[in-house]
């Protein structure tokens with residue numbers, strides 16, 4: 109029996125086996141969500157990203173014992189119920205989309221992309237960055253257009269060209285920008301930084317200048333980039349990587365994409381539980397509090413002469429990310445810290461309010 113086929117009776121039986129007695133609902137779990145899930149067997153989008161959390165909540169809601177150890181219940185559920193192989197996501201008023209199991213950080217990517225924030229996924233090889241971008245396009249119900257960047261990538265690969273016969277040949281970027289779609293710039297840090305500045309206009313503006321003339325940005329244009337480094341150049345493992353232009357990097361919320369061992373196991377057919385991932389970690393900040401935080405960290409970065417750019421554009425993206433449901437921890441990671449060396453970060457954090 110998988111959790112998907114569990115009925116209320118099954119859950120009650122599970123709970124009874126574990127000596128969990130009836131009581132009140134725990135914080136954070138909506139009763140309506142649970143009842144819908146338990147009676148229909150389908151989970152709404154918010155729940156689908158973390159069904160184990162929902163089941164935990166359901167058990168606790170129906171039968172908490174006095175003095176029940178919530179952490180223990182969570183642990184039992186996570187150990188014993190492998191994450192489902194598939195999840196169903198609903199974005200806005202769109203049709204629900206069924207996806208294979210995704211990376212634990214997928215909710216960050218999907219919610220940012222849905223809110224129109226460009227995301228740069230930074231992580232080691234093979235952690236699922238390219239796949240996650242494709243899944244995001246599917247979830248959003250928009251075309252997926254990708255360019256894999258390398259040393260030979262040219263402006264024409266991004267903006268298109270007019271052939272000898274006078275015919276314009278468009279590109280994945282142009283199609284996504286003009287007609288709506290998710291554009292993936294894969295392996296961003298393998299490209300020539302000078303060529304990549306071509307992207308800057310497309311990523312921040314309403315118009316793109318191509319050999320065929322100016323084209324207007326479609327409201328459904330989204331961009332995701334992937335990289336193995338934080339844009340500061342080659343490392344021992346990634347020798348062919350280039351430092352990226354600060355103005356290019358500034359156009360992205362940077363999200364670290366580590367190895368998700370649960371996903372790795374699922375990829376080879378081994379059922380595995382999902383680690384708890386809290387999109388809302390650190391809570392939310394209103395725009396005024398966020399602005400104060402940005403300015404304080406920026407001042408400290410300058411005072412300590414740390415190499416980091418914290419621009420007004422980034423401040424604005426932070427507000428959009430809070431609006432998309434990200435918690436402060438994730439917003440700060442992707443807007444303020446973005447791979448800053450630990451010692452520099454500690455100094456800046458120590459001095460900033």
Ligand SMILES: Nc1ncnc2c1ncn2[C@@H]1O[C@H](COP(=O)(O)OP(=O)(O)OP(=O)(O)O)[C@@H](O)[C@H]1O
Nearest residue numbers: 208209210211232233234235236237238239240375
């Ligand atoms: N959600 C998933 N479900 C099943 N398989 C997946 C999933 N995500 C990634 N994979 C598989 O894992 C492998 C690596 O994924 P992917 O190519 O997306 O990683 P990457 O982070 O883009 O790697 P690189 O940095 O080398 O480009 C691929 O074989 C892919 O099919």
Ligand SMILES: [Mg+2]
Nearest residue numbers: 237238294334
């Ligand atoms: Mg890739």
